[in-house]
Amino acid sequence: MNIGSLSSNWLLHKTILDTSRLGESNLSNQSGLTNNPFEELLEQVLLQTKMNHKSTSNLDISTLLARLDSLVPQTGAGVPQSESLSSKTTGSNNLNAHLKGVLQNTGHFFQEAGKKYNIDPALLAAISIHETGNGTSNAARFKFNVAGMMGKNGLKTYSSIEESIFDMARNLRQNYLDKGKLTIAQIGAKYAPIGAANDPTQLNNHWVTGVQRYFDTLTTGSNYA
Known part of the structure; x- marks a missing residue:
């Protein structure tokens, strides 16, 4: 599954866990109750699986995930996965190929922070690239x-790039992901709200599209346009 659809993956995992507990006895009651294409897809796979298994309650969840993985469209906003890191998480070497300025060769910090707070490192890197002009802003170079x-007195000052990256990851986990903000658009509405008093030049208007663009690039391995 493309990492750009991680919100669907998270919802998928949660739905499968809930559905698998229902057992075969409830499968027939699900017919006609689906309200969207995702639910219909899930129902179809469960019904197909029923033909080859006596009870879905004993079905290996990873097997069902793999089946749905091949069917879910490769679309959707790029998001962090709240349950676990994606198997397609971008490695530090791939991140380093895109990081410039003071961010150069810091890919391992993004990976370590991502692992600690259970966030895709590519999201952390995408936010940093957008916020700093890829490591060239005064805030990045001098603070x-x-x-x-x-902070209370404006932009925070850190002792190192590493400290800043880990503080960003902590903030995203505690104040965004754990509060249900799972897409870049949802994060951006709070992280960089349009019309904010501290954004006189209206740069926040471009936050979501900018971060999404960098995130997509980091997770597909293509070059920046």
Whole structure:
């Protein structure tokens, strides 16, 4: 599954866990109750699986995930996965190929922070690239602030790029992902709200599209346009 559809993957995992507990006895009651294409797809796979298994309650969840993985369209906003890191997470070497300025060769920090807070490192890197002009902003060069993190007196100052990256990851986990903000658009509405008083030049208008663009690039391995 493309990492750009991780929100669907998270919902998929949760739905499968809930559905698998229902057992075969409830499968017949699900017919006609689906409200969207995703639910219809899930029902179809469960019914197909029923033909080859006596009970879906004993079905290996990973097997069902793999089947749905091949069927779900490769679309959707790029998002962090709240349950676990994606198997297609971008490696530090691939990140480093895109990181410039003071972000150069910091891919391993994004990976370590991503692992600690259960966030895709590509999302952390995409936010940093957008916020700093890929490591060239004054905030990044003189304050080691690579995520636009604010404190009581304005932009925070860090002792290192590593510290800034880990603080960004902590903030995203505690104040965004754990509160149900799972897509870049949902994160951006709070992280960089349009019309904010501290955004006189209206740069926040481009936050979601910018971060999404970098995220897509980092997870597909293509070059920036």
